[in-house]
Amino acid sequence: MAKRTLRTLFGATLLAMATLVQAQEPRVVAITQIVEHPALDAVYQGVKDELAERGYKEGENLTVMHESAQGNAAIASQIARKFIGEQPDVIVAIATPSAQTVAAAARNIPVVFSAVTDPVGAKLVQSLEAPGANITGVSDMLPIDKHLDMLLRVMPDAKRIGTVYNPGEANAVSLINLLEERLKARGLTLEKAAATKTSEVLGAARSLVGKADAIYLTTDNTVISAAEAVIAVGERADIPVFAADTATVERGAVAALGFDYYDHGRQTGAMVAKVLEGKKPGEMPVETMEKLDLFVNPAAAERMGITLSDELVSEAEQVIDSAK
Amino acid sequence: MLSDIALYGAFETGLIYGLVAFGIYISFRVLDFPDLTVDGSFPLGAAVAAVLIIDGVNPWLATGAAVLAGMAAGSVTALLNVKLKILNLLASILTMIALYSVNLRIMGRPNVALLTEQTVLTPWYDLGLAYHQVPVVLFVIVIAVSLILLWRFMKSETGLAMRATGANARMARAQGIATGGMIVLGVALSNGLVGLAGALFAQSQGAADVTMGVGVIVIGLASLIGGEAVITPSSVLRALIACVVGAIIYRLAIAFALNADVLGLQAQDLNLITAVLVTLAIVLPGVRNSVVSKFTRKA
Numbered sequence: 001m002a003k004r005t006l007r008t009l010f011g012a013t014l015l016a017m018a019t020l021v022q023a024q025e026p027r028v029v030a031i032t033q034i035v036e037h038p039a040l041d042a043v044y045q046g047v048k049d050e051l052a053e054r055g056y057k058e059g060e061n062l063t064v065m066h067e068s069a070q071g072n073a074a075i076a077s078q079i080a081r082k083f084i085g086e087q088p089d090v091i092v093a094i095a096t097p098s099a100q101t102v103a104a105a106a107r108n109i110p111v112v113f114s115a116v117t118d119p120v121g122a123k124l125v126q127s128l129e130a131p132g133a134n135i136t137g138v139s140d141m142l143p144i145d146k147h148l149d150m151l152l153r154v155m156p157d158a159k160r161i162g163t164v165y166n167p168g169e170a171n172a173v174s175l176i177n178l179l180e181e182r183l184k185a186r187g188l189t190l191e192k193a194a195a196t197k198t199s200e201v202l203g204a205a206r207s208l209v210g211k212a213d214a215i216y217l218t219t220d221n222t223v224i225s226a227a228e229a230v231i232a233v234g235e236r237a238d239i240p241v242f243a244a245d246t247a248t249v250e251r252g253a254v255a256a257l258g259f260d261y262y263d264h265g266r267q268t269g270a271m272v273a274k275v276l277e278g279k280k281p282g283e284m285p286v287e288t289m290e291k292l293d294l295f296v297n298p299a300a301a302e303r304m305g306i307t308l309s310d311e312l313v314s315e316a317e318q319v320i321d322s323a324k
Numbered sequence: 325m326l327s328d329i330a331l332y333g334a335f336e337t338g339l340i341y342g343l344v345a346f347g348i349y350i351s352f353r354v355l356d357f358p359d360l361t362v363d364g365s366f367p368l369g370a371a372v373a374a375v376l377i378i379d380g381v382n383p384w385l386a387t388g389a390a391v392l393a394g395m396a397a398g399s400v401t402a403l404l405n406v407k408l409k410i411l412n413l414l415a416s417i418l419t420m421i422a423l424y425s426v427n428l429r430i431m432g433r434p435n436v437a438l439l440t441e442q443t444v445l446t447p448w449y450d451l452g453l454a455y456h457q458v459p460v461v462l463f464v465i466v467i468a469v470s471l472i473l474l475w476r477f478m479k480s481e482t483g484l485a486m487r488a489t490g491a492n493a494r495m496a497r498a499q500g501i502a503t504g505g506m507i508v509l510g511v512a513l514s515n516g517l518v519g520l521a522g523a524l525f526a527q528s529q530g531a532a533d534v535t536m537g538v539g540v541i542v543i544g545l546a547s548l549i550g551g552e553a554v555i556t557p558s559s560v561l562r563a564l565i566a567c568v569v570g571a572i573i574y575r576l577a578i579a580f581a582l583n584a585d586v587l588g589l590q591a592q593d594l595n596l597i598t599a600v601l602v603t604l605a606i607v608l609p610g611v612r613n614s615v616v617s618k619f620t621r622k623a
């Protein structure tokens with residue numbers, strides 16, 4: 001009898017110990033965001049959903065702290081200090097200013113940033129391949145190589161790629177420099193046409209006629225505002241126009257590989273999960289967007305003198321049917 | 325409860341905004357000149373300091389240049405008012421809007437990072453203090469020096485003339501004071517202090533950003549009024565101390581608000597809390613000054 005009681009007791013103790021091991025302290029992820037904005041809110045939601053999918057359930061084994069600075073730099077700084085003081089397992093910083101304030105103050109806490117276009121320029125990381133320190137993340141830089149792959153898949157014979165850009169827009173200029181470098185690596189040439197305001201876009205696009213086999217537009221605000229002008233030239237001169245953002249496909253460009261910020265957040269969440277599992281942020285290369293959505297506009301392609309393969313159209317996330 | 329780091333963070337930001345409150349004290353209280361230029365001169369100071377530091381200029385020299393840039397911005401506002409007779413509030417709004425473009429031009433892009441650069445803080449990290457204590461120690465010194473210099477200036481002949489200009493311009497002119505010149509000097513001084521705050525903020529935050537001026541005027545005013553509610557500004561020295569105390573109280577309030585999960589408050593409630601804080605400070609009994617009279621209806 002006593003033996004049985006002892007055995008039961010032993011079993012109960014074992015069971016209790018097992019539960020103890022399972023019911024570990026919840027992991028803490030602190031998310032700071034510079035401002036409420038549809039794209040940035042989508043990133044936040046994406047991070048949480050991805051963590052949940054990977055077994056980190058909020059309220060069970062995960063505590064999520066979330067603060068927005070409401071666009072105020074001083075509050076962003078205080079949020080960073082608050083988070084660092086509470087020693088979470090990971091700090092997620094959404095957008096460049098929030099990431100910089102966290103990086104300025106965080107010493108020993110892993111940081112994963114998101115929605116930062118140029119992490120090297122923002123001095124968050126030493127290089128994209130080896131960030132160093134205790135920080136890594138996902139950049140929302142345009143995946144230009146993947147865009148070029150797509151363009152060349154549609155037009156394998158294109159040798160001269162034309163683009164219209166605003167030399168006064170800092171982001172646009174850095175994209176153009178990157179584009180030129182990537183094209184050169186493939187043995188292709190870039191034909192640039194400058195437009196400093198929307199009214200100059202048409203003239204700039206016309207100057208590409210006869211010089212370019214295809215036109216690729218980056219996310220240059222000036223040019224995208226007047227994308228119709230470039231598309232009109234493309235249709236008249238049979239130069240297919242490709243875009244970096246999906247909205248321009250709806251306006252008459254042939255195709256684009258875009259991404260959405262919710263998926264950007266999911267990818268960030270995957271990195272956060274890896275850090276929670278013990279990987280060192282400084283040894284994780286900065287990622288760019290992997291899940292891209294292909295938008296195609298077969299009717300626009302016809303108007304620009306090419307036909308999109310059925311294979312490509314069937315792969316597309318969305319087929320725009322613009323009869324115009 | 326607040327962690328050590330959050331507490332030091334509140335002091336760090338509070339001390340920087342104490343400089344802003346000094347500036348707002350000079351324009352709103354001493355000169356009776358409602359000046360909104362600060363929303364532009366704060367990022368201007370940050371931009372000038374950041375760009376010079378990137379170019380390899382000594383960080384203290386860069387910070388000095390930021391002060392001069394702030395003073396220049398303030399002079400523009402004051403000259404628009406004094407020479408072109410544009411209403412003071414409108415003149416300051418014009419300068420503030422113009423400064424947005426100027427700041428973008430100076431930086432060449434919306435954000436200039438200082439994370440890996442040598443700043444005024446760099447040498448202080450070798451003193452053996454905890455990482456989060458360093459900025460507080462340095463900024464206490466900066467604000468103490470500024471406070472003493474300002475206090476002595478306000479008691480000097482020029483300072484007295486400036487105070488007379490704000491108290492009663494007609495009387496001051498009758499005493500032979502060039503009131504126009506006093507306004508230019510005062511508003512320039514005010515924005516120079518704000519430029520200094522911007523430069524220090526950029527260096528402690530690791531970046532200058534064009535958007536960092538948003539709400540500086542409201543926070544500065546809240547600090548000024550809050551401080552006056554705690555310390556009656558019966559003398560210049562007490563008024564200046566009130567500025568610093570008010571700025572730190574404001575930052576502590578924000579830090580507590582960020583920790584006030586118990587009350588059901590969330591991130592998006594911060595702006596509401598700020599508005600409530602400012603309103604409370606304004607209607608608190610015993611605070612009756614020119615700032616308040618500007619923001620309440622005349623009976």
